[in-house]
Amino acid sequence: MATLSFKNVKKTYAGNIAVIHGIDMEIADGEFIVIVGPSGCGKSTLMRMVAGLEAITSGEIQIDGATVNDLEPADRDIAMVFQNYALYPHMSVFDNMAYGLKLRKLPKEEIKKRVGDAAEILELSKLLDRRPRALSGGQRQRVAMGRAIVREPKVFLFDEPLSNLDAKLRVAMRLEILKLHRRLRTTSLYVTHDQVEAMTLAHRMIVMNQGVPEQIGTPVEVFEKPASVFVASFIGSPPMNLIQVKVAGDGTMQTLEGSLPLDIPPTDVPPSVRGRKVILGLRPEYMILNTRGLSAEIEMIETLGSEQLVHCRYGHDQMIVRCTTRQLTEAPLQPGSRLDIGPDGRHPMHWFEIDSGKRVANL
Amino acid sequence: MVERRPWLDFLAHAILIVGLIIVAFPLYVTFIASTQTAQEVANAPMSLLPGSHMVENYLTAITSGGSGASPVGRMLWVSLVMALSIAIGKILISIVSAYAVVYFRFPGRQLCFWMIFITLMLPVEVRIAPTYQVVADLHMLNSYAGLALPLIASATATFLFRQFFLTVPDELVEAARIDGAGPMRFFYDVLLPLSKTSIAALFVIQFIYGWNQYLWPLLITTKENMYPIVVGIRRMVAGGDDVTQWNITMATTILAMIPPALVVILMQKWFVQGLVDTEK
Numbered sequence: 001m002a003t004l005s006f007k008n009v010k011k012t013y014a015g016n017i018a019v020i021h022g023i024d025m026e027i028a029d030g031e032f033i034v035i036v037g038p039s040g041c042g043k044s045t046l047m048r049m050v051a052g053l054e055a056i057t058s059g060e061i062q063i064d065g066a067t068v069n070d071l072e073p074a075d076r077d078i079a080m081v082f083q084n085y086a087l088y089p090h091m092s093v094f095d096n097m098a099y100g101l102k103l104r105k106l107p108k109e110e111i112k113k114r115v116g117d118a119a120e121i122l123e124l125s126k127l128l129d130r131r132p133r134a135l136s137g138g139q140r141q142r143v144a145m146g147r148a149i150v151r152e153p154k155v156f157l158f159d160e161p162l163s164n165l166d167a168k169l170r171v172a173m174r175l176e177i178l179k180l181h182r183r184l185r186t187t188s189l190y191v192t193h194d195q196v197e198a199m200t201l202a203h204r205m206i207v208m209n210q211g212v213p214e215q216i217g218t219p220v221e222v223f224e225k226p227a228s229v230f231v232a233s234f235i236g237s238p239p240m241n242l243i244q245v246k247v248a249g250d251g252t253m254q255t256l257e258g259s260l261p262l263d264i265p266p267t268d269v270p271p272s273v274r275g276r277k278v279i280l281g282l283r284p285e286y287m288i289l290n291t292r293g294l295s296a297e298i299e300m301i302e303t304l305g306s307e308q309l310v311h312c313r314y315g316h317d318q319m320i321v322r323c324t325t326r327q328l329t330e331a332p333l334q335p336g337s338r339l340d341i342g343p344d345g346r347h348p349m350h351w352f353e354i355d356s357g358k359r360v361a362n363l
Numbered sequence: 364m365v366e367r368r369p370w371l372d373f374l375a376h377a378i379l380i381v382g383l384i385i386v387a388f389p390l391y392v393t394f395i396a397s398t399q400t401a402q403e404v405a406n407a408p409m410s411l412l413p414g415s416h417m418v419e420n421y422l423t424a425i426t427s428g429g430s431g432a433s434p435v436g437r438m439l440w441v442s443l444v445m446a447l448s449i450a451i452g453k454i455l456i457s458i459v460s461a462y463a464v465v466y467f468r469f470p471g472r473q474l475c476f477w478m479i480f481i482t483l484m485l486p487v488e489v490r491i492a493p494t495y496q497v498v499a500d501l502h503m504l505n506s507y508a509g510l511a512l513p514l515i516a517s518a519t520a521t522f523l524f525r526q527f528f529l530t531v532p533d534e535l536v537e538a539a540r541i542d543g544a545g546p547m548r549f550f551y552d553v554l555l556p557l558s559k560t561s562i563a564a565l566f567v568i569q570f571i572y573g574w575n576q577y578l579w580p581l582l583i584t585t586k587e588n589m590y591p592i593v594v595g596i597r598r599m600v601a602g603g604d605d606v607t608q609w610n611i612t613m614a615t616t617i618l619a620m621i622p623p624a625l626v627v628i629l630m631q632k633w634f635v636q637g638l639v640d641t642e643k
Contacts, residue, residue, distance in 0.1 A: 053537050074543030086534035090556040099552070100542035147542075 002064040002154035002187050003029050009059035011045055019045050021211045030185040036198035037208035043191045051080050051157050063154055079148035080157040084164060085140045087132040094128040097146045118146040138169045156188040174200060195235050207231045229357035232281050238309055241282045241319045249275045258315035263292045273351050273360055281350030282343055284322040293342020298335050397613035404609040424614040433587045435615050442574055442591040448511035449573030450566050453520050461524035462550055483518040487579055495582055505589045510580055520565050527561050563633040567626055574623050592619040
């Protein structure tokens with residue numbers, strides 16, 4: 001049980017290649033934090049710095065108020081679950097989980113009890129004598145988590161733990177991790193590139209891009225109020241529609257490229273963007289058909305099951321609208337025909353600066 | 364092969380059988396010769412059927428030795444000590460140096476690796492004169508140390524272990540670090556058990572390499588009680604006035620083949636187990 005804090009943490013590799021440009025964050029005791037971002041954004045590096053596997057170039061990482069910058073991984077009281085499990089191939093499941101405890105010279109009974117308890121929680125009790133190679137991917141993953149649990153660490157670190165599993169198992173393990181955390185309440189840091197994992201697991205998430213935390217917030221905050229164009233397009237599936245627009249002083253709009261009209265009620269256009277060129281963001285799920293807005297050409301329709309994605313083109317801009325399948329069976333759409341689409345008016349629209357990509361402040 | 368053709372099977376078997384005969388026939392002749400009297404062996408052509416003096420010949424070889432040589436027992440012992448020291452020494456040194464080269468970042472790491480690698484170009488025969496000088500100066504002539512030490516350094520084994528260590532995933536090292544295993548613990552608890560099969564393979568190869576050494580022991584041993592068996596056999600093929608007792612020599616040869624054959628057969632089990640038991 002511990003807090004974790006980052007104080008202007010930076011990482012630079014030899015040759016002045018900066019991969020993390022400074023992170024400040026306080027993580028409360030028991031919080032589940034997910035770091036999400038595309039590959040190469042520095043999310044794994046950040047986690048490895050917490051683990052002590054990478055040196056910290058500048059700044060401070062504190063666990064429970066104590067600076068751990070110069071401590072060996074073993075002395076930081078953390079436990080880590082690796083993407084490819086990293087189980088010791090020549091040891092049984094029991095020994096894999098017990099190894100760290102043996103090295104800490106815990107009494108035999110204590111080790112047995114802890115491993116037994118962890119195996120119970122993870123339903124591994126019958127597999128304790130097996131070698132890792134005799135286990136399925138999901139079981140190996142559970143052993144890897146068991147190895148972390150028995151340590152009873154202050155902080156859990158998960159490095160893309162589910163990305164080697166197939167889709168179905170991933171969903172199941174996601175729920176198990178959630179349950180596990182609810183039970184143990186250990187402060188956790190979880191790295192993933194999968195936004196669904198991030199949304200479902202996180203108390204708060206850090207959306208990273210090129211070594212910069214673009215936004216830190218709860219999943220709902222990040223979804224409803226993305227701090228930048230990057231976050232808007234990264235979180236949400238399908239991604240948010242982003243259209244560059246010119247807003248006139250009276251609130252009427254045209255697309256920046258092609259100067260096509262956008263018929264959006266001027267009352268919905270905040271004063272702070274009037275007379276400027278900005279990026280307008282519309283969530284596909286918050287757009288509706290046959291309303292005032294714009295008349296786009298249907299390019300294709302993607303069927304997902306209960307929902308369908310209508311891909312449209314409006315001049316130079318691409319857009320996606322999410323509809324229910326029922327809605328489309330009642331009124332079928334033909335690719336190539338035109339369709340009136342627009343915001344549903346009930347959910348806010350998003351406005352971003354063109355240059356910085358940041359959300360327009362003071363709406 | 365996907366297709367099954369009878370004549371192809373026949374051809375394959377024929378080639379294998381011919382190969383087997385080529386390899387096995389000299390061994391057979393050696394064995395036959397070791398069961399006959401010296402006189403019978405000297406006859407031309409020599410009989411290819413076993414003679415009746417097997418027990419006698421082998422007893423002579425073991426107790427007194429043939430012409431110009433010490434008893435087989437002593438020579439086998441010298442060979443065994445030499446081969447074991449070379450095999451074990453090579454494995455110990457190369458596994459540790461490979462560990463250093465792969466897992467530790469120290470100044471001159473690449474240099475060290477390449478220096479080890481370059482010694483591949485300098486086998487014993489090439490550096491034999493200076494090596495002799497060194498061993499002689501250290502007063503190690505006619506000693507086990509003198510027989511084994513110069514042959515222990517091994518670039519091949521170091522290279523082999525290095526390649527194996529490079530295949531061990533980095534995550535395993537990191538997991539061990541987080542578990543609190545220091546470098547020595549990691550080596551002992553994780554790397555060594557994982558290298559079992561490589562070690563077994565190397566042991567077989569290096570044991571036979573050590574057992575078959577001829578030139579080096581010939582140079583540095585001058586006393587009869589320090590001759591390994593390969594040198595001993597050569598000395599039994601007498602020059603000068605003595606008549607070579609071929610039957611005893613052949614019995615000695617057969618005895619000399621037993622230990623390496625045993626090592627191969629015993630370790631083969633390990634191998635196969637190791638191969639089936641792939642831990643990755």
